[in-house]
Amino acid sequence: MKSVIGKNITLALYGESHGDAIGIVVDGLPAGIKINTDFIARQLDMRKPKGKISTQRREGDQFTITSGVFNGYTCGTPLHITIPNTAHKSADYQPNLPRPSHADYAAHIKYNGFEDYRGGGHFSGRLTAPIVAAGAIAIDILKNKGITIGTHIKKCQHITDRDFENCAVDIALCNSKYFATLDETVGKQMQQHIETVGADCDSVGGVLETCVLGMPAGVGEPYFNSVESVLSQYLFSIGGIKGVQFGKGFGFADCLGSEANDAFEMCGDKVITKTNHNGGINGGITNGMPLVFRVAVKPTPSIFRQQDTVDLAAMENAKLTITGRHDPAIFHRARVVVDSLTALALLDMLVQHFGERWLCG
Amino acid sequence: MKSVIGKNITLALYGESHGDAIGIVVDGLPAGIKINTDFIARQLDMRKPKGKISTQRREGDQFTITSGVFNGYTCGTPLHITIPNTAHKSADYQPNLPRPSHADYAAHIKYNGFEDYRGGGHFSGRLTAPIVAAGAIAIDILKNKGITIGTHIKKCQHITDRDFENCAVDIALCNSKYFATLDETVGKQMQQHIETVGADCDSVGGVLETCVLGMPAGVGEPYFNSVESVLSQYLFSIGGIKGVQFGKGFGFADCLGSEANDAFEMCGDKVITKTNHNGGINGGITNGMPLVFRVAVKPTPSIFRQQDTVDLAAMENAKLTITGRHDPAIFHRARVVVDSLTALALLDMLVQHFGERWLCG
């Protein structure tokens, strides 16, 4: 189990940046789910680099579903999505000069020099395309069960977006935008900032914030399969994510218990909490409030400035100037990947709780 | 797989706070490892509540290893550790009034009212005792392979400890203390603060920082089983941990790529990085630098002030004043649990890479 995850809905991811094709097998989707290929295409489009704030490598991302769908519905057996690689330029990569903060050196050691170094190989951000395709199916299933997911760019250096307020409206707002901020002006400032940083041959990091509305209470497990444990395992599989926090997260360290606790109250015949500092999770289990969590995305390590590195053939210090096509920021594109992995993780937990039949009920 | 985790070294945790016994099965330890029962006892002692800054429930934590050890060495078959519960007072708990920010309500929904509500049942912090016992074995094995782990209290509200500097020395320093700060004065300030807060019937959160020295490069996997994914799954299983970040973590959002990248350089015949902003992990795989990560611990939800809640029998708003014995802070006790889960997670990944024979080599 390396590039495989999921107990009930199992994903097997494959591919390298400059290989023939990348893809994913999704095993465990019950039969009878209508597949919305337009939505898959739309989500892939949301992940694509666009404008000056992204890499100039532009892939068509023409996905094909080669199995698991019959007459437009899942037939209960593994669904396989494949996407060809077409626009790669392998000449841009130097195998002996590991790029700082990329996987190159760690992969070189792990794979004894047999790694496919071209474009980062399996570690390439391109591998998030099949994840987004699979995630689109999961998002669609959850939507039919009344569960919606939205992610916005909470922060890019000194520029910060407002918090979620009206969850339903704000989730819809996130999902309507390519560069997803809740405040439109903030979004323009961030994009301008990314352009400026990119023009300076540099890159920039950020924080994404996700809200999930409609999760029933009682899903998840104590300890090792807590909602936090499972979601973080999925989320940390995105290259560049270096932090995950739920509710107030690291902000809890500044709190007293009397400030941090979420008091219960009745809302009609429903139990809710007056605040949601815990992000909808108590003891590893959903409590019926919206899930709220944030992830930290580090600046893209590919920058166009000369950097210090080592020559792995000569085993001596060296200089590296990265060429090729790279993103000055990736968090705006990572946003849809976060939604996808969130949906896939929640789907697995929901099936555990309600059984696979529930999904198509 | 609910209270079970681990692919090569599998843990199965059981027990409730007020049941007869709690325990853990550790399956997958290779034969021939000397079991240091003194060290297990010492680690359990480090987890125990002490002084005024902890709960007054004082358990002996007399552990028994009933299988898997023969003549003082692991015999290769599952090791079972059991710890009796002796000091519980069930009368302190009211099943119909869920404590805010505790698992009570979520568990009530999940388990349809059949949950063992006494002392939080399976969700009790007491369950970390068998984790610490199992973790002590893992820590000991890693130590024999040159891998050491230390965790200090980085932050308690406004009071902050210094960062790790000389890792080897600082790890030893952490492990020598019950209240583990690197700066002794800071530690006293924090303890005083906890006492003050506790005296005010309140509780307080904090941040722990962990350093792992000696991890070989090349361990971990891309994507779903990245070191970050696996460690976070283990770490988020601790009740009260609501954030995990690696290296600069959320601080990356304030950085440019040129500030965040860790340049490589030769150090003798070894490749190192000049900085360690990535906390020893690139692309989900160790790069040979120290692992550094932080976890956010929320304030103990059990506070002695009247709180708003609901009555689950009457389904109406209610007031709750918690009685019994509770901790005004738990991060100083959680520290050894973090070390334990870290060791167990790393052990699993190391066995994956090197094979089980390596452990006893």
Place this chain on the structure above:
Amino acid sequence: MKSVIGKNITLALYGESHGDAIGIVVDGLPAGIKINTDFIARQLDMRKPKGKISTQRREGDQFTITSGVFNGYTCGTPLHITIPNTAHKSADYQPNLPRPSHADYAAHIKYNGFEDYRGGGHFSGRLTAPIVAAGAIAIDILKNKGITIGTHIKKCQHITDRDFENCAVDIALCNSKYFATLDETVGKQMQQHIETVGADCDSVGGVLETCVLGMPAGVGEPYFNSVESVLSQYLFSIGGIKGVQFGKGFGFADCLGSEANDAFEMCGDKVITKTNHNGGINGGITNGMPLVFRVAVKPTPSIFRQQDTVDLAAMENAKLTITGRHDPAIFHRARVVVDSLTALALLDMLVQHFGERWLCG
């Protein structure tokens, strides 16, 4: 995952024959299931050696459930059953002389000489006691869902029992007996034969046949998690089982397709098959007919005759005469273990299909 199995209902087995205690953690049972401790005790009694046809080691098998049960019902968290060892006599075992066809030698190599050799250690048939205790809970749950399981001794050397005829009646008949044959006279002949063989310091093997009535159609998976794949993984975990076959099994090799196929027909508004040569499974999935399968149990390897072996210390040929207390046959005791593992395997597959809530519905 060594002595751990199960995706939804996970078992972690531990213990050695001459250790303090043996036990099992059952993780994944949903909350709200009434635990019938009398039935657990009865099933353990069915596994116990009795009379002259069994070992004279007589253990009380006093089980304790230390967690997972609250007020007589499962509370949704891991259930732990422990059974003390009381009647062991370690002096009977010689570590350097591996007993032919026992695990001794293979374990010695696997565990590098650190194995607990006393009484076969973890490999002892005693470890089936916790399996039977866990299985009793599973059998009870299935019974409440209309699914019943029965196993009889189909064959002991030249003596054969009749096949299942009226499944419901015959399953009840099996479960009412300690020495379970459908034909009472055949049962007496077999017991007499075992006594005779035992008196001759020898042992004897047999075939068990199991019938499961009431399994709904549509449970199981194609390929790697077919009902046959999952059941055989559970069944082959019993020491001494060396063959598993479904329906006609090896008898299919003597058949033409026209003789082997199970034609469909309507029975009221239900689809059934006219014959059941496939033992209730097509394509790895239940078809609604009774599950029927057989397991081959080898003769107990512990016989009281002098045997050739090697001395693992001197690495030279040696003679061994086994002393102590051993069974001249085990299949009559293994029968209840087969039922238990069958129930646990089916439970896991049923939860996968219907969800955990179904169990307590």
Place this chain on the structure above:
Amino acid sequence: MKSVIGKNITLALYGESHGDAIGIVVDGLPAGIKINTDFIARQLDMRKPKGKISTQRREGDQFTITSGVFNGYTCGTPLHITIPNTAHKSADYQPNLPRPSHADYAAHIKYNGFEDYRGGGHFSGRLTAPIVAAGAIAIDILKNKGITIGTHIKKCQHITDRDFENCAVDIALCNSKYFATLDETVGKQMQQHIETVGADCDSVGGVLETCVLGMPAGVGEPYFNSVESVLSQYLFSIGGIKGVQFGKGFGFADCLGSEANDAFEMCGDKVITKTNHNGGINGGITNGMPLVFRVAVKPTPSIFRQQDTVDLAAMENAKLTITGRHDPAIFHRARVVVDSLTALALLDMLVQHFGERWLCG
């Protein structure tokens, strides 16, 4: 985990008989293994229908490896093999008339009528093609570690082949033949018999026997992951296999312990057994002797005679005459699938024991 298996070397199988493509992801192969595409092609050729004894559907089985291989060697990341379907004729299948002893009816219930019924969909024997391609890689790796696998047709109705005698020679003999009997004359008799049966619109079953030479002692686990448990899980995933036995298997029921036990003796400085009734496995763990096991293959359920079935739309009795292209026997083609799954299962267990580095050592 449905069409997914394997802990260290994980397989994810996908595809339907009449879909665009079938394939498999193999996750966990270490980097640096030379991929022998000629051998993969040769093994696929061994699985292909040939002559009058097989179906007339003739697929090219042109496989493509789209990831995981770089410059002819595994690069450590998931290997994906895809094979297009080209020669399907969907018109031959009637969705409402389930074929007796096929998966049709069970799949119809499981998948609520959404199953891809064309050519058996995911249940088709065609899915064994990617298994054979993946297995070829595993067989090749094992060969480089001195472990060889061979399977012959032990029995086809009344015609029986001789047993393995000189394992090394006989394994080579099996692998040199398309219709693998050890005795050439017996092979011709069987082929003649299959032709005769096929001409009579019928089909025939058989028994395959496998020998694995070179397995080191000490591999496998007690209980749930015994070599028997793991191998049988893999082997029973082949459609049509209804029995698996190790060593004497069901023949043990006719034995006394004194006849069945395998006495140890020294052979130079190596411990061997004088006989191998246990098929190389004691207590679930290899003992260093050749692994020997048999599988029962039922007659192909597709026969060209009119059969009784039901109409699932009308829910009434019906008659079915199967048309299209089918095999009068499949065991001679299943032989290479058995070798493939055996290699994949053993590889997983060996990596568990020796670590992934061992494979490329």
